[in-house]
Amino acid sequence: MCGIFGIYNHPEASNHTYLGLYALQHRGQESAGIVSSDGGHLHHYRQMGLVAEVFSREVLKKLPGKSAIGHVRYSTSGSSELKNAQPFVVDYAKGMMAISHNGNLTNAFLIKSELESKGSIFQSNMDSEVIVHLIARAKERTFIERVVHALKQVEGAYSLLLLTEKEMVAARDPFGFRPLVLGALKNSPVVASETCAFDLIGAKFIREIEPGELLLINEEGVHSFKPFPTKPHHQCIFEFIYFARPDSFIFNHNVYEVRKSLGIQLARESPAKVDMVVPIPDSGFPATLGYAFESNLPLELGMIRNHYVGRTFIEPEQRIRHFGVKIKLNPVRELLKGKRIVIVDDSIVRATTSRKIVKMFRNVGTKEIHVRISSPPITDPCFFGIDTPSKKELIASTHTVKEIQRFINANSLNYLSLEGLKNCVKGEEENFCYACFTGEYPYPFQMKFD
Amino acid sequence: MCGIFGIYNHPEASNHTYLGLYALQHRGQESAGIVSSDGGHLHHYRQMGLVAEVFSREVLKKLPGKSAIGHVRYSTSGSSELKNAQPFVVDYAKGMMAISHNGNLTNAFLIKSELESKGSIFQSNMDSEVIVHLIARAKERTFIERVVHALKQVEGAYSLLLLTEKEMVAARDPFGFRPLVLGALKNSPVVASETCAFDLIGAKFIREIEPGELLLINEEGVHSFKPFPTKPHHQCIFEFIYFARPDSFIFNHNVYEVRKSLGIQLARESPAKVDMVVPIPDSGFPATLGYAFESNLPLELGMIRNHYVGRTFIEPEQRIRHFGVKIKLNPVRELLKGKRIVIVDDSIVRATTSRKIVKMFRNVGTKEIHVRISSPPITDPCFFGIDTPSKKELIASTHTVKEIQRFINANSLNYLSLEGLKNCVKGEEENFCYACFTGEYPYPFQMKFD
């Protein structure tokens, strides 16, 4: 998954992009980058690491100019190397151009082979690079026309930003897989994956960029283009379930409210006879709240998070290894002993973490542990930007709910039904993609993996 | 404030101390250190920074031996410099000795002057160093006797660990200001500030070390000494209100349960006519839960925390400065607009953060913001280990509750009453120190500040 941000015509362009990426950090922690334009030249910096690690005041000073785009990445296409960090910047016949892309193209490898057979050279193994090559080879007169020409050839998910010396283009694929929102910081247009980026810099949310819409942003303003034939929308329901920040407004909803309603629906479908509902810190809290509210069960903070867990923890010697989640979480023994509890999580991928958490509760004497999942079983991989593992690693693709319950050693396990899920976006349920729960992808395609 | 940890006779002594300190990180983030004994020599390492930053596998390898003590520090006495990091290690006539100290001595400067007039030299400006000097000058035959001789001369708060080549001593002052607990990892005795350190390494909690008790831990086992005349206990109530981790068991209680009961009591004393209770992430969540529960008001996650806020955030250029809490927290506009809310915090020190939080809620259109504080107004500084600022910086020492309410721009502000606070530790209320709320210190003393 990735997060993107752009701002046009603001004297503090790269500083605001830094802040925007900071707010979007949950969408990608592997690398971060910014490209700015001073009107005549693009300047860029990208590194592996978190936004706050990658950028210092000195680095930001070297990104001058009034326009900038940025990117945070968690690899879905392309390996985890600096060369795959974005924004990606190139020289071509008409000047310089940079791209920030969130999503995944399903025909990238086909286009790449074709372009290579004509002599093109690829620097990265990101699918985003093919878009840039297609633009560079386009013969159209204006930049926006060349972009349209290029995007007509690609297939899949993209919410993207392009920056040249003078212009910025924002685009969202016709299916609308990934979110993309437009805002304004005073008179400067801003574009971001989620509205939480606007809140941090004090920008106003204007509207979503529509599926299939392109915005050309230049000195004359913001111009909308809709050059593609209309397609049914397939917005990623998983953004609501897990990915987006709860304070964001995307796909026409506040994420927190949708997420809480998943818990409410779950409580209706799968109630539990227990003494309390225990949230697992930083994982599905809104759904947990909804579950407790609807069940009229007391919420108790029975699992405490260590606030100082960083990425640098070094597991010491062999005899005391395998801490897993233990370093992050600790159950409150006095509260849990002899009690029956429900825990609510957003999803189960491989089930190993759920298993460890149930074990931690058992270790302090919890009598019954009932697990509720605020989404249906994930049976199929995502090819549109979410970093799910291959089908065979998805426990629900090969195990029944009963088997998973046994594996994680819970007293009961229930998932939200697909119908229940759709009920939470009632009236718009046809506009979302549920392929990871159904295997019904929105269109046929062929995938090739590196 | 500080956290201490020790383990005796375990082949992975320094590794476990590392983990113990990791679990105690909330008690001090300024510096971290470990001293180990290989039976003949003490090895040590200490640095400014978090436990996970200070220690690497390589550093831990240089701390061999079967016994170790560690320390995490947030300065209360002594300035923030490496020389004041602990454990403090010295050579003296009988060999080597190290100390880890949590607390603050009120007569340290008097003893220091006296020792210096006899020719003693001080390396640090920590009050802990006087204890070491007193031990070194003691003429008693055994180490434990020399420790008793030294501790009889000091006055104030101390929960401490001493390590020599062969022995470990744990001691808690007669008033019992700071917590100190005894556990066992299989057959190895462990001592820590809080039980959460035991949970992480899988050690069993045995009992609290009593106020005025010393434990001598050596090859023959754990020996208890109570050499001081009994005094009324003055355990720090603020450990329950704010400082200790909710999953710890100290002062004979689970912290979470006491903290939640503060919120319940607060709701009884100061109800509010509102639409919802909104927790402020990582600040007073248990009390907030208690308040919502007792008030029968819905809890809503109206303020979202950015999970990736690190210590390295660099505020960029001048025009977009002063982010304060904004970088960490963001209100959910859609949820709050036009609503009346209660927020519960544990305490107000200077009131600047509360003011910013109220402002953030106002900015998204919250109609009424009622603030409840789960402790009485802090009017007086702590001289026993909590890092409160000087009296004049405590807003409640010079302003009425009404004035504070106006300063933070809340629709109402209420504190928990002192009686209400005592009610939450009913039956034991005489065993706690309330000096920061009353100015009634447990004994008369004279303080000198650097």
Next chain:
Amino acid sequence: MCGIFGIYNHPEASNHTYLGLYALQHRGQESAGIVSSDGGHLHHYRQMGLVAEVFSREVLKKLPGKSAIGHVRYSTSGSSELKNAQPFVVDYAKGMMAISHNGNLTNAFLIKSELESKGSIFQSNMDSEVIVHLIARAKERTFIERVVHALKQVEGAYSLLLLTEKEMVAARDPFGFRPLVLGALKNSPVVASETCAFDLIGAKFIREIEPGELLLINEEGVHSFKPFPTKPHHQCIFEFIYFARPDSFIFNHNVYEVRKSLGIQLARESPAKVDMVVPIPDSGFPATLGYAFESNLPLELGMIRNHYVGRTFIEPEQRIRHFGVKIKLNPVRELLKGKRIVIVDDSIVRATTSRKIVKMFRNVGTKEIHVRISSPPITDPCFFGIDTPSKKELIASTHTVKEIQRFINANSLNYLSLEGLKNCVKGEEENFCYACFTGEYPYPFQMKFD
């Protein structure tokens, strides 16, 4: 300037490349990189910094395989950015390919424009990138044929190494501007800019790669190709004067011996009536020795170097700034006071350093300072790989020798004559390029600067 190194079919390929680059560090200190082939895939790592800083044991472990090429860079074409660091690696229709290039192409910008007009995209602003594009677009059947096709289109200086999954190609332009030598480590072919790289890894020097020669190195051995029409050789005389390491053997000579003979020739042309010859540490020592020897003057170490000068020296506050060379060098007052001395340097570019050095000698009471330069005045920039500044910054392009003498405040200043220079490579003088002294470039070309 740059240094390149390659090794084929050796189990420690990247380790030896690391060492080879270490020995070639004097040819470029800005960035370093290695690409290795494991037979099926290219692995690479490059960073800004010195070889010893860029590579650690961990990094070298991530460069597996039996073939590797490396590069150290001091920018001559392209700005000082990571994207311009080499080796440069790309994906193209036939697989992967990497390039290490020393030299400068004079028609790169023309080819780049042409390729871009056909839709090619450029990642860097190095001229080396055009070679890669030309290879990728070539239709020839074998790799070596495609390389020949590409090199036939470029004009200028190149000593280069290409690596694919299975093969390595070494090539030197028909003029032979830059050195390139072939050696063998047991049975593994090695190629380097200078023989000093062979000495460090214990490889045997076999022969120079000839101007216009290509070597195809694959599993069947080393194959020589000479596909270009013969041209007069223009080997860079400046490699002898300053650039190459004195212990290297290039252009059919040991560098030290040529360099010493420059000093001998200089002493014949421009003797001086002085008390002693004083070498300036790390600058022209061999020529100084030759001068002293031929003049029969005593050599005295009158200028001492601080051995611990690193790149990290931070000039402190304002009042004590502008240390320049002072931090590196200090004259021996007792030795110099009242004495007449000669100092010999290899060249004068902007004359600012020479001026500071003369001043330091004056400050300790040296009576006369005579400066001798072991090459003719540099009047014209190099377009073939040496990093000289633009013509107007070259003091000798706009000032007479007398004026330069006055600027640096020397009692006399003499340069080696062009004839004298040629005399030191007698019999082969027609094989060298003297353009920086004469402005007579070997062929006409048009340059475009970024």
Next chain:
Amino acid sequence: MCGIFGIYNHPEASNHTYLGLYALQHRGQESAGIVSSDGGHLHHYRQMGLVAEVFSREVLKKLPGKSAIGHVRYSTSGSSELKNAQPFVVDYAKGMMAISHNGNLTNAFLIKSELESKGSIFQSNMDSEVIVHLIARAKERTFIERVVHALKQVEGAYSLLLLTEKEMVAARDPFGFRPLVLGALKNSPVVASETCAFDLIGAKFIREIEPGELLLINEEGVHSFKPFPTKPHHQCIFEFIYFARPDSFIFNHNVYEVRKSLGIQLARESPAKVDMVVPIPDSGFPATLGYAFESNLPLELGMIRNHYVGRTFIEPEQRIRHFGVKIKLNPVRELLKGKRIVIVDDSIVRATTSRKIVKMFRNVGTKEIHVRISSPPITDPCFFGIDTPSKKELIASTHTVKEIQRFINANSLNYLSLEGLKNCVKGEEENFCYACFTGEYPYPFQMKFD
């Protein structure tokens, strides 16, 4: 060995101390530190590492005030740990005090035991710490009197600087083992181990501080004290042979001139029938020059140094290990093949490096290698500040010259005679210590090693 520097009453005190230490870096590369006084308080910073690594502009800003002392250390007493880095700073009854010490006390461990038995605590295992304790326990009225009282009790080598809030004291032991010089930067007194530190900051050399002299430097000026009974001088001859920088003036001589005269004397005593003299870079160059001059033999740079050898070189995998000096030095094959050479080194300690160097010459076909050492065989350890290994590790303590010649595989080996050495300081030969060549220590003492 160590280097010390101090400056009094200068607005850029710590910046100049930084530069002074930079110039003295050759005297110690293990740790560096500075203590400054702002008139009321001492500020300090010390770390493991080189001066340029330890100090940044930020660190220097935190060392305010008009007086400062500094220290660079290569451990002779005390292990290599941060706690043993100097300057050492303490609080005592009269305020704060810091010490920078070059030298070694032979009765430190006796005094330490005695002080510890009275209750003193030691922080480090440096012998310098006992001086500070003795000063702290002294009852005299003024600081200089207390210093005299303390120094009367210690035995051994010390050139030292003491700094209090208001005063600075410089002292040199009665034997005068280590150098110490006085200078002035305009009106500010400066003190340093060697004059090269004065040259860098532009200070004027005034005079040596005499053996047994103390200087009290305060607001009223510089006051000389000679409180000790006169003793025969024992200035360290090894400072001339190897340790001091050639551009320094110490012990009444310019180091370069003495060092060159050692080579001249050596040539007279032990001539060689060879083709050339080859200096080994950065080791005994002045003596080599003297040897070549006196022998009338050509000097040839037959061994080339890699200028970019840093401390960070990582020897790669096992099969290509054991580079030793090879990474630093490379012989010039073409020059040496079939030749007979002399190499001159300053001393032989363990003989392992000499052996490797001879081997490198042999590998390129050098016909004969004659080794000359510009000092007598080192047979006994130094207890006065030079970091020589224990007696049994000194090859000359257990092997004859013939045996050493065989070990290093030289065609001949000759040392300078003791008489020859004395001849180079003729007229003052009684003022130097030759104990490392003779085992005749200036006074009887008992040593205890950690």
